[in-house]
Amino acid sequence: MTANPQPIQATPAPRGGGKLAVERDKPATLLLFLGPAVVLLLVFLVYPVIYTLRMSVDRGLGGNFSRFVGLDNYASLLRTPSFVHSIENNVLWIIFYVTFVIILGLIIAVIAMRVSYEAIIKAIVFLPMAIAATALGVIWAFVYAYDSNIGLLNALLAAINVGPIAWLGDSSIANSALIAVGVWGSTGFATVILSAALKGIPTEIIEAARTDGANEFQIFWRIILPMVSLPISVLAVTLIVNVIKLFDIPYVMTNGGPGDSTRVIAFELYKQDLSAGQYGKAAAVAVVMLVILIPVMIFNIRRFRSEAVV
Amino acid sequence: MSTDIVAAQAAPRTSDRTLSARIVRGLNKTPIHIALGVVALIWLAPTIGLLITSFRPREDIASSGWWEVLSTLRFTFDNYADVIGAQGMGRSFLNSIIISVPSTLLPLIVCSLAAYAFSWLRFRFRDTLFLIVVALMMVPVQMGFIPLVQMFAPFGLTRGFVAIWLAHTAFALPFGIFLLRNFFITLPRDLIEAARIDGASVFGTFRMIVVPLSVPAIAAYGIFQFLWVWNDLLMSLIFVQTNANYPMTIQVTTLLGTYGTEWNLLAAAAFLLMAVPLAVFFSLQRYFVQGLLAGSVK
Numbered sequence: 001m002t003a004n005p006q007p008i009q010a011t012p013a014p015r016g017g018g019k020l021a022v023e024r025d026k027p028a029t030l031l032l033f034l035g036p037a038v039v040l041l042l043v044f045l046v047y048p049v050i051y052t053l054r055m056s057v058d059r060g061l062g063g064n065f066s067r068f069v070g071l072d073n074y075a076s077l078l079r080t081p082s083f084v085h086s087i088e089n090n091v092l093w094i095i096f097y098v099t100f101v102i103i104l105g106l107i108i109a110v111i112a113m114r115v116s117y118e119a120i121i122k123a124i125v126f127l128p129m130a131i132a133a134t135a136l137g138v139i140w141a142f143v144y145a146y147d148s149n150i151g152l153l154n155a156l157l158a159a160i161n162v163g164p165i166a167w168l169g170d171s172s173i174a175n176s177a178l179i180a181v182g183v184w185g186s187t188g189f190a191t192v193i194l195s196a197a198l199k200g201i202p203t204e205i206i207e208a209a210r211t212d213g214a215n216e217f218q219i220f221w222r223i224i225l226p227m228v229s230l231p232i233s234v235l236a237v238t239l240i241v242n243v244i245k246l247f248d249i250p251y252v253m254t255n256g257g258p259g260d261s262t263r264v265i266a267f268e269l270y271k272q273d274l275s276a277g278q279y280g281k282a283a284a285v286a287v288v289m290l291v292i293l294i295p296v297m298i299f300n301i302r303r304f305r306s307e308a309v310v
Numbered sequence: 311m312s313t314d315i316v317a318a319q320a321a322p323r324t325s326d327r328t329l330s331a332r333i334v335r336g337l338n339k340t341p342i343h344i345a346l347g348v349v350a351l352i353w354l355a356p357t358i359g360l361l362i363t364s365f366r367p368r369e370d371i372a373s374s375g376w377w378e379v380l381s382t383l384r385f386t387f388d389n390y391a392d393v394i395g396a397q398g399m400g401r402s403f404l405n406s407i408i409i410s411v412p413s414t415l416l417p418l419i420v421c422s423l424a425a426y427a428f429s430w431l432r433f434r435f436r437d438t439l440f441l442i443v444v445a446l447m448m449v450p451v452q453m454g455f456i457p458l459v460q461m462f463a464p465f466g467l468t469r470g471f472v473a474i475w476l477a478h479t480a481f482a483l484p485f486g487i488f489l490l491r492n493f494f495i496t497l498p499r500d501l502i503e504a505a506r507i508d509g510a511s512v513f514g515t516f517r518m519i520v521v522p523l524s525v526p527a528i529a530a531y532g533i534f535q536f537l538w539v540w541n542d543l544l545m546s547l548i549f550v551q552t553n554a555n556y557p558m559t560i561q562v563t564t565l566l567g568t569y570g571t572e573w574n575l576l577a578a579a580a581f582l583l584m585a586v587p588l589a590v591f592f593s594l595q596r597y598f599v600q601g602l603l604a605g606s607v608k
Contacts, residue, residue, distance in 0.1 A: 025431045029512045033431060037424035037483055044458065044480030045446055051457035063460050108349055111342050121346055123595070125353050130587040132541035134559040138566060138580035142363070142573060143356045148375075150573060152359060155375050184353070245450060248543045252563050269452055270547070279456050286452035297448035301441065 049290075056287045060279035073284035082260040083285070086268040089175055093182065093243040093264065098236055100183045105190025105235075106228075109198055110220070112191070122195060126188030133185070137252030140181045144168050168254050171261035178249050178262055186242065190235055197231035198224065237299055244292055265289060364389055364577035371573050389578035393565070397575060399582050401554065402561040406540060406586075408471055409550070409557050413478035414536040420479065421486030422528065426516050428487065429494035430502055440491065447484040454481065455548050462549070474549040478539050486531055493527035494520060530597045537587055558583045 056074070059067045077083045108125060112118045128136060144167035145151030148158040157163035167177040201224060209219050247266040250256055256263040256271060263271075265285060273282035362376045365385040374382055394400040427433070428440045454477060462473040497520060505515045521528070539545075543559040550556060556564075562579045569575055 025433060025512060030427065030431060030433055032513065033423045033427035033516075034433075036420045037487060040420060040476075040480050041443070041446065041483055044476055045449065045454065045483070048454040048457035049449055051460075052453045052455075055456055060456075063456050108346075111345055114339065114342055115346060117346075121350060124350050127353065127357070127588075127591065130537065130591040131357075131584050132543070132559055132587070134541070134543050134562050135580045135584045138562060138576055139356045139360050141566065141570075142360050142577070145571075145573070147571075149373065150371065150375065152355065152375070152377070155377070184356075188353075241448075248559075251543070252566060255567070266450075266452065266544070270544070274455060274548075282452075283456055286450065286455070289450045289452055290448075293448045293450060297445055300447065301444055 052283045052286050055279060055283035058280050058283075060281075060283060062277070063279045069280065073280040074288075077281060077284055077288070080272070080281075082263055082272055083265075083268055085260050086263040086265045089262065090243055090246070090264050092175060093179055093246060094240055096176075096179050097182045097186070097243060098239045100179075101186045101190045101239055102194075102232060102235060104183065104187045105194050106232075108187065108191045109195040110224075113195065113198060118195075122188070122191055124188075125191050128185040129188050131185075133248030134252050136181060136185050137249055140177075140184070141168065141253050144177060169258060171258040174254055174258060174262045178253060181249055181253070182242075182246070186239065190239075193231055193235055194228060197228045201227050234303070237296055241293065241296055244289055360577045360580060363573055364581050366574065368572075368574045389574040390582070393575050393579045393582065397561075397565060397579065399558065399561055399579050402556050402558045403582060405550075405555050406557040406559075408555075409474050409478075409546070410536055410539045412471075412475045413482075413539040414532055416475065416479045417482035417486050417535055418528065418532050421483060421490050421531070422521065422524075423516075424483070424487045425490035425494050426520055428491045429497075430515075430520070431512070440487075443484050443487050445484075447488060449481075449484075451477075451481050451545060459548065468549055468551040469555075470552075471550070471555065474546060477545055477549045478542075481545075482535055482538075486535065489531050490524070490527060493524055497523055526597065529594075533590060533594060533597050537590065540586060 054065065055063075057068060057070055057072075058065045059069050060073075061067075108121070112121045115121070131139075142150070143152045144154075146154060146164050146166050146169065148154040148164050151164070151167075153167065154164035157165065165173070168174050205223060205227075206219055209223055214222070243264075245266055246264050247270065250262045250264055250267050251270070254262045256267050266289070269282050269285040269289075272278070273285060359376045362379050363371055365387070366376065366379065366382075367384055367386050367388070370382050370384060394403075424443075428436060428443075458473070458477055459468060462468050462476070467473040467476070501519060501523075502515055505519050506512075510518065540557075541559065542557075543563065546557050546560055550560070558579075562576075562583050565572075565576055565579050
């Protein structure tokens with residue numbers, strides 16, 4: 001470029017960002033604005049990514065590179081029952097958590113639109129989003145408490161002479177109990193997003209459909225739902241990312257138990273591998289998480305690019 | 311909506327002949343109020359139950375549920391006094407502040423500067439570099455655990471707070487830059503151009519024009535980042551390796567593990583942990599919701 005100086009105006013305008021009719025900025029200026037971010041990103045993010053990729057194919061004794069072992073760590077993960085179980089639980093989370101959050105969020109958004117106290121309902125349902133997952137864990141460990149003098153759920157069951165049920169102590173229901181906590185915590189997020197999307201639908205379209213004789217159910221299924229399908233898919237992707245990164249709720253509420261019945265992949269990484277000094281395997285789990293997240297990354301970049309063009 | 315129903319009844323439409331239309335017409339607002347009442351109850355009862363419990367004496371909690379609180383109307387601050395003092399929640403409250411404030415301010419400054427470069431400065435590979443930053447957004451924190459601890463520990467950084475500050479800052483950057491850059495490019499070009507032509511330096515333009523105009527976006531991001539760090543448990547488990555430096559999230563988790571049935575203590579501890587986010591939620595709700603919605607891609 002320096003050998004072939006061109007007038008600045010002749011270079012194609014970069015997409016998205018602004019371009020000023022002044023000279024190209026001086027290196028010192030760039031250093032001031034970009035230097036800190038670039039240094040921090042290279043040292044504390046890019047380098048660790050490379051290090052962990054390499055570590056995932058190493059024995060990793062003491063967290064250092066000790067011996068190259070190829071894909072042994074990954075193979076060893078597949079032979080570890082608790083890892084396989086963690087993956088299964090993550091899949092269950094994705095199926096039930098994502099579905100319930102979206103359906104409940106949509107239902108609440110739709111019916112709340114019809115009342116004057118909509119904002120209050122949305123605030124109430126959104127409130128758990130503010131709270132640490134650790135606190136959600138305490139709140140729900142309390143609701144699930146076995147003693148029907150303490151746990152609300154078992155008190156309700158006692159009123160109809162059922163139970164008590166060990167919600168968190170029974171390996172066949174503990175995972176579902178945790179998923180319910182996740183749904184409770186995230187529904188408000190879906191409600192707020194979908195409520196905004198619903199309000200973005202032009203009323204003329206709905207009025208026109210109504211004039212043409214469409215009933216409320218037809219309007220919902222044929223007009224409203226298709227028009228919020230994009231926000232719903234964005235929401236679904238976000239919720240799936242939440243599940244992949246999920247750690248706090250199982251760690252706080254059941255410590256992965258009983259047995260390994262509520263373990264998830266991020267928990268497995270911390271408890272089974274990292275805490276046990278199995279750095280190679282821990283790195284392999286982290287890489288698995290990254291690989292699962294790559295399609296999401298591509299989705300987000302595509303979305304960013306399509307937005308930038310507008 | 312009520313006017314629609316009135317109109318539908320006054321002037322029957324063709325759709326009224328179908329069954330579903332008649333069902334819809336038959337629905338007045340009472341079921342909606344009931345449904346929303348149930349929703350409000352499900353989303354409030356667990357938290358309010360814990361709040362009531364945090365003020366009840368230990369004996370009362372053991373003998374009756376919080377929903378029977380009206381039969382034994384006794385309240386006390388003893389639980390809070392106990393967790394703040396004897397259970398170390400006071401110390402860990404301070405730790406949470408010491409961890410959260412720099413872990414918010416540092417990303418705010420670094421991200422604002424970089425976001426300005428990516429939106430208004432001219433340099434080669436700008437868009438390519440920005441795309442790389444966006445791609446880094448999806449790197450899970452787990453990818454940093456082993457190398458960062460290896461890097462920090464020899465300098466003793468995990469014994470103090472530096473390790474957790476740096477780790478939070480690094481993993482906050484991609485998203486923060488992305489968010490602020492997307493806001494900065496919406497600022498009017500003429501304004502920034504005029505400032506530059508009038509002889510303002512690049513930094514002067516940034517400080518006097520871009521930052522003041524972007525207060526809502528910066529505030530939303532700042533609140534998001536603060537709560538993210540405040541509510542974080544996993545990063546602290548990795549990067550805070552001195553018990554005396556534990557933030558509240560670790561302290562509460564430890565209490566739950568140790569005193570799983572001492573609900574007087576657990577309830578009070580959980581509410582101390584929730585106090586700051588709730589205060590932010592009620593005082594800055596607009597920025598708060600914006601920040602969390604924007605943060606959804608993180």
